Amino acid sequence: MAMSDMRPPIESGCPDGFQYMHPVMRKNFGQWKYHDDPRPGVLRHVAHSGDIVWTVKVGTQRILDIFTLRTLCDIGDKYADGYIRFTLRSNLEYTVADEAKVEPLIKAVEDAGFVVGGTKNSVTSLSHTQGWLHCDIPGTDASGVVKSMMDELIDDFKSWNMPNRVHITTSCCQINCGGQGDIAINVQHTKPPKINHDLVSNVCERPSVVARCPVAAIRPALVDGKPSLEVDEKKCICCGACFPPCPPMQINDAEHTKLAIWVGGNHSNARGKPTFQKLVASGIPNNPPRWPEATAIVKRILKVYKEDAKDWERINDWVERIGWPRFFEKTGLPFTKYHVDNWVGARANLNASTHIRF
Amino acid sequence: MAKKIHETPMLDELENGPWPSFITGIKRLRDEHPEERIREVTNSLLGQLEHSYETRKGYWKGGTVSVFGYGGGIIPRFSEVAKAFPESKEFHTLRVQPPPGNYYTTDMLRKLGDSWEKHGSGLQTFHGQTGNIMFIGTDTPGTQHFFDEINEYGWDLGGAGPCVRTGMSCVGAARCEQSCCNEHAIHRHLLTNFTDDVHRPALPYKFKFKVSGCPNDCQNAIERSDFAVIGTWRDDMKVDQEEVKAYVAKKGRQYIIDYVVGMCPTKALSLADDDTLVVDNSNCVRCMHCLNVMPKALSPGDDRGVSILIGGKRTLKIGDLMGTVVVPFKKLETEEDYESLVEMAEEIIDFWAENGLEHERCGEMIERIGLMNFLEGIGIEVDPNMISNPRRISYIRMDGWDEEAEKWFARKAEGQV
Numbered sequence: 105m106a107m108s109d110m111r112p113p114i115e116s117g118c119p120d121g122f123q124y125m126h127p128v129m130r131k132n133f134g135q136w137k138y139h140d141d142p143r144p145g146v147l148r149h150v151a152h153s154g155d156i157v158w159t160v161k162v163g164t165q166r167i168l169d170i171f172t173l174r175t176l177c178d179i180g181d182k183y184a185d186g187y188i189r190f191t192l193r194s195n196l197e198y199t200v201a202d203e204a205k206v207e208p209l210i211k212a213v214e215d216a217g218f219v220v221g222g223t224k225n226s227v228t229s230l231s232h233t234q235g236w237l238h239c240d241i242p243g244t245d246a247s248g249v250v251k252s253m254m255d256e257l258i259d260d261f262k263s264w265n266m267p268n269r270v271h272i273t274t275s276c277c278q279i280n281c282g283g284q285g286d287i288a289i290n291v292q293h294t295k296p297p298k299i300n301h302d303l304v305s306n307v308c309e310r311p312s313v314v315a316r317c318p319v320a321a322i323r324p325a326l327v328d329g330k331p332s333l334e335v336d337e338k339k340c341i342c343c344g345a346c347f348p349p350c351p352p353m354q355i356n357d358a359e360h361t362k363l364a365i366w367v368g369g370n371h372s373n374a375r376g377k378p379t380f381q382k383l384v385a386s387g388i389p390n391n392p393p394r395w396p397e398a399t400a401i402v403k404r405i406l407k408v409y410k411e412d413a414k415d416w417e418r419i420n421d422w423v424e425r426i427g428w429p430r431f432f433e434k435t436g437l438p439f440t441k442y443h444v445d446n447w448v449g450a451r452a453n454l455n456a457s458t459h460i461r462f
Numbered sequence: 463m464a465k466k467i468h469e470t471p472m473l474d475e476l477e478n479g480p481w482p483s484f485i486t487g488i489k490r491l492r493d494e495h496p497e498e499r500i501r502e503v504t505n506s507l508l509g510q511l512e513h514s515y516e517t518r519k520g521y522w523k524g525g526t527v528s529v530f531g532y533g534g535g536i537i538p539r540f541s542e543v544a545k546a547f548p549e550s551k552e553f554h555t556l557r558v559q560p561p562p563g564n565y566y567t568t569d570m571l572r573k574l575g576d577s578w579e580k581h582g583s584g585l586q587t588f589h590g591q592t593g594n595i596m597f598i599g600t601d602t603p604g605t606q607h608f609f610d611e612i613n614e615y616g617w618d619l620g621g622a623g624p625c626v627r628t629g630m631s632c633v634g635a636a637r638c639e640q641s642c643c644n645e646h647a648i649h650r651h652l653l654t655n656f657t658d659d660v661h662r663p664a665l666p667y668k669f670k671f672k673v674s675g676c677p678n679d680c681q682n683a684i685e686r687s688d689f690a691v692i693g694t695w696r697d698d699m700k701v702d703q704e705e706v707k708a709y710v711a712k713k714g715r716q717y718i719i720d721y722v723v724g725m726c727p728t729k730a731l732s733l734a735d736d737d738t739l740v741v742d743n744s745n746c747v748r749c750m751h752c753l754n755v756m757p758k759a760l761s762p763g764d765d766r767g768v769s770i771l772i773g774g775k776r777t778l779k780i781g782d783l784m785g786t787v788v789v790p791f792k793k794l795e796t797e798e799d800y801e802s803l804v805e806m807a808e809e810i811i812d813f814w815a816e817n818g819l820e821h822e823r824c825g826e827m828i829e830r831i832g833l834m835n836f837l838e839g840i841g842i843e844v845d846p847n848m849i850s851n852p853r854r855i856s857y858i859r860m861d862g863w864d865e866e867a868e869k870w871f872a873r874k875a876e877g878q879v
Contacts, residue, residue: 110530111610116618117657118629118650121561124570125636134635134644138758149637157637167598169487170584171494173575177568188571189633190564190588192681199637217482233591236514237507238539238555238598240522245514247484248476255479280776281591284685316821318779345778351523358518371685373677373692374751375727378684380782392515393475415721416755447781 126187126199128157144263145220146206158206160184162196163219163229163254163261167237167247175216183209193231193271195222219261225415227260227270227406233281241348242276243291243361244390249274252394253289253402260406267413267422270406273369278343284369286419287405288381289398291390292364296340297353301327308333308350316345363388363398367405368420379420385437401437408434427461465502467492468509468547472516491584500584503599506549507583510541527554527602529609532661535619536605552601553583556608557594557620559660562631562649562673564589574612581608592670593630594620623663624821626656626811630687631673632680639757640750641675642693642766643794648673651800652689652807659811666818666827669811676762678750683774683785688824689807690771690785697763698743705759710737722752767793770803772810772836773825783825788837790847809840845879 122130132151139149147159165172176196180188183205184198191197196218198209210220222228230253232246233239253272260266273285280290304310310333314322321339325332333353335346344355355361365388369381384405388398405419412434413422423431432439445453476485491504514520527538537555544551558574560566574595578586583599590596600608609619620628629652632638634645652671659665672683675693683690710718715733722739723731727749730742739752739759753760770792771785789806793799810824817839818827828836837844846852873879 113529113531113609113661114613114618115657115661116613116616117660118559118618118653119561119616120650121563121565121636121646124561124565124567129636134641136635136637136639136641138639138761140758149639159637163481165482165484165487167484167487167585167587169491170575170579170586171490172482172487173571173586177572177575180568186568188566188568190560190566192630192632194588196588219481231591234596234598236520237511238522238537238553239520240524240539242520244518245511248515251476251479251481251483251485254481258480279778283591283682283776284782312820315819316779343777356519361518369685371679371682373679373684373747373749374754375725375749378679378784380685380784390518392518393472416725416751 124187126157126185126201128155128201129199131155141224141264142206144226145210145223147223155201156203157199157201158203160198160200160206160209160213160220161191161222162198162213163222164194164196165251166194166229166232176218179209179212179216183212191222193222193229195229219258221262223264225264225266225268225270226262227257227266227272229261230254230272230274231282231285232274233276235276239276240351241279241344241356243293243344243356244274244276244363244395245392246274246276246282248393249289249395249398252396253399256399256403257406266406266410268416268418270409270419271369271371272402278345284371284381286367286369286381287402288366288369289402290364290366292362292386293342293344293355293357293360294362294387295357295360296335296337296342297344297346297355298357299333299335300352300354301330301332303352304332304350305330307352313346313350313353316349318343318345322346361390362386363390363395365398365401365405368418368423370418370420372418375416375418375421376424383443384431384435386442404437405435430461465505465549467505468512470508470512473508473512488585495584497579500579502549503553503583504550504585506547506551507553507599510543510547510550513543513546522553527605529606529619532619534622534625534661534663535609537622550583550599553599554602554605555599556582556597556605557590557592557622557628558597558612558617559620559628559653560589560593560595562629562646563634563636565636573615574617577608577611581611592620593628593672618657619661621660621663621668624665624667625661625663625669626653626659626665627668627670628660629653629671629673630681630683632675634673634675638675640678640753640762642695642762643673643675643691643768645673645675645693647800648691648768648794648803651804652691655804655807656811665811665815667821667823669814669824671807676750677748677769678754684771685774685782685784686776687774687785688772689810690774691803692769692771693766694748694769694791695763695766696791697765699741699746699753699763700761701739701741702759702761703738706739706756707737709756709759722755725751727751767791770806773823773828775823775825779821780826780829783823783829785825786828786833787845787848788842790845806840806842813839843873843878 235245273282275282325334364386366381525538587596631645635641670687672687674681770789774785
């Protein structure tokens with residue numbers, strides 16, 4: 105097709121959301137007074153005008169086929185007011201302006217196989233990325249990990265069992281698209297990349313691959329007379345950063361790609377400042393299709409948190425109060441030399457005091 | 463179906479259990495969709511996914527696919543095992559920008575779903591971690607046809623690659639009593655200004671805007687964005703003492719002391735003998751904890767604005783960085799206020815485009831060149847709210863100390879700090 109026949113794009117950018125908002129939300133924009141929580145999975149927001157909306161939060165499979173999307177829309181039309189919002193963690197929210205609609209809506213949602221919950225001090229939906237279904241660098245399938253874990257955590261999604269909300273994330277590589285979480289289950293590579301030297305010079309822009317390495321372990325090399333790259337395996341931290349710009353540097357490995365679990369990432373400024381997650385467990389087998397070993401550790405951490413934390417303490421608040429030694433003692437997880445940071449500024453993570461709990 | 467259905471014994475295991483199964487959904491497309499193209503492409507997709515489960519490896523590689531006139535917005539995917547699974551050999555994703563706060567009508571969701579069913583696999587996700595609607599799986603012509611169709615009724619592609627990425631905002635003022643700003647307006651002012659930079663990747667690396675209406679930061683803006691806008695207030699928080707008493711009556715004094723007063727990070731709260739709450743507002747850091755526990759009794763003040771933090775990002779390449787305060791407080795009321803916000807974003811992106819190394823996020827650049835060089839580069843004066851503590855290393859030349867001290871007192875006299 106000639107260029108002149110191509111349709112030029114309309115660069116409309118980010119659409120205006122007001123046209124898609126429930127009219128009661130539009131009317132009371134910026135004028136909400138407070139909210140309360142009639143039951144798990146339901147929020148009730150009261151505006152200064154006296155208007156009230158009820159929101160029903162729904163967990164889904166996130167990767168929606170068109171049939172499922174239409175079912176969710178049908179429920180929205182029949183039992184709600186025709187408006188749907190999605191949260192950051194891919195929960196779906198129906199909003200209604202009539203309390204009488206709430207119970208029939210919940211029933212319709214549950215009858216269709218979806219799950220109502222994820223509010224307040226629950227374990228809300230795990231956030232995750234694409235995995236083997238669509239990503240070009242995944243070490244695991246986050247969608248499958250999430251499905252397997254949510255099967256086991258569904259009661260904690262549907263109730264208010266936890267001291268405070270729990271955000272769990274999963275990621276299929278160490279870039280960690282799933283993001284920081286109270287608990288994060290992330291791929292951890294344990295071996296340097298395996299290089300297909302026949303392909304490197306054709307596929308990879310070598311200087312930018314060299315520049316990508318965080319520890320300067322990659323250098324240009326001639327291998328069997330061909331320009332390629334080599335890795336200083338003693339320096340290599342097995343992060344996989346070279347794999348996206350250079351696919352012939354395969355980092356994923358059926359046996360040596362493991363899962364690691366991190367806790368205490370918290371984006372909120374509530375109480376303390378936002379915190380990053382910290383390593384607690386590693387060497388966990390990447391074991392499709394159900395990843396039982398990872399789920400078992402997550403459940404173990406949640407059990408101790410639930411028993412030991414005070415109301416309103418997120419996992420980071422709780423660990424800060426009881427101290428890391430007790431966290432490892434209570435969870436029974438091994439503490440190893442790999443838990444001691446060795447990155448830039450690592451010394452700031454050591455204990456420069458005699459503050460020790462005995 | 464004429465073609466053989468790929469066996470999926472491992473994926474079948476993901477149909478067990480009470481949580482909704484994405485595998486069941488994809489299988490339904492394979493088995494029940496009226497269109498042969500979709501049945502075949504999803505069969506092929508499931509075959510490749512099963513192969514990944516068996517071998518514990520991914521088999522997609524990237525490439526270059528874009529729509530006419532743009533350089534980004536598509537995540538190209540070509541199968542490395544296309545011989546075995548030919549119908550899904552091209553399986554590109556389109557990233558489409560949602561409205562701030564992710565609001566939809568069911569009518570619009572159906573319309574988008576219908577278009578995708580026509581041109582793609584019938585699989586979609588609301589939303590990916592960058593904030594886009596992900597329409598997953600079509601071939602190269604399909605990306606253009608689908609885009610042409612939805613672009614006509616108001617939807618545009620998001621960012622992919624080294625560019626300004628799709629923004630994200632929390633539920634915000636539309637339904638949250640804690641919201642201290644108009645997230646919607648902030649988000650659209652910023653993103654609309656950078657539409658060209660969204661569609662045509664030409665920056666050192668990605669640049670993300672995220673907006674949260676209050677310091678609860680439900681949008682993870684500080685941890686996950688280069689430019690975090692967080693609603694806040696600077697006058698006194700509002701206290702409805704009758705509601706405080708009602709909380710005390712309901713939960714008990716000890717609960718309020720232990721879980722509200724005792725958890726205040728700056729010891730700015732006290733429960734008086736008459737069960738009212740005494741607030742030391744000058745020491746309140748707007749952490750939101752007490753407002754979260756007692757939303758009916760406590761509310762943000764009236765003098766509202768935003769804090770802006772720059773430079774947050776995840777691991778690659780120098781480790782995680784939080785965004786740090788560059789503007790402690792900014793009013794956003796008039797059109798000029800919004801314009802100055804956008805101008806500041808332009809300054810920052812221009813400076814970073816000029817000084818950032820390839821694949822270096824804005825926060826990493828600041829780490830490399832130092833905050834002072836960055837602030838001088840974008841024309842922002844230093845403020846003690848930008849730091850946790852002052853300098854602790856004495857190795858620095860301070861030739862200009864007297865002038866700088868005078869400058870501080872002058873700014874103070876003018877009410878700038």
